[in-house]
Amino acid sequence: MVIVGIASPKTHPKVPEIEQLMSAAAGMSFVELALQDAGYGVMWRTGSVAYHASVHAGLGLEEHEQIVGFLYTGTVSAAKPSVPSRRWRNLCATGPDILPESPPAHSRGSSLPLFPDRSFLALP
Numbered sequence: 001m002v003i004v005g006i007a008s009p010k011t012h013p014k015v016p017e018i019e020q021l022m023s024a025a026a027g028m029s030f031v032e033l034a035l036q037d038a039g040y041g042v043m044w045r046t047g048s049v050a051y052h053a054s055v056h057a058g059l060g061l062e063e064h065e066q067i068v069g070f071l072y073t074g075t076v077s078a079a080k081p082s083v084p085s086r087r088w089r090n091l092c093a094t095g096p097d098i099l100p101e102s103p104p105a106h107s108r109g110s111s112l113p114l115f116p117d118r119s120f121l122a123l124p
Helices: 017-037 053-058 088-093
Strands: 002-007 040-045 066-075
Touching: 002 017, 017 040, 017 066
Parallel strands: none
Antiparallel strands: 002 066, 040 066
């Protein structure tokens, strides 16, 4: 099944169009999470199809409406392969040599270096 998320912003003095579009996208995220929680497989896609005039016409979208995404969902037939990740604890366990000796360029000019004692490495 494919669920199409459509934003239909209205002129409103307190809610700009961009916030209405972001709300529609956030709503799609919650639908995605709910489907995953119910045990379904879900994949969100947008891509060029979401912006194609013939797709908009086929779905009967009005001029001001936009597609925020397509949720492809269905029964999971196989487990996803695991994705390697670098956990903070693993990253920090390698010690302070992973950090530069001087503060980042954007903080130069400040009289206080960022984390001079590297105390943020002492995670619980």
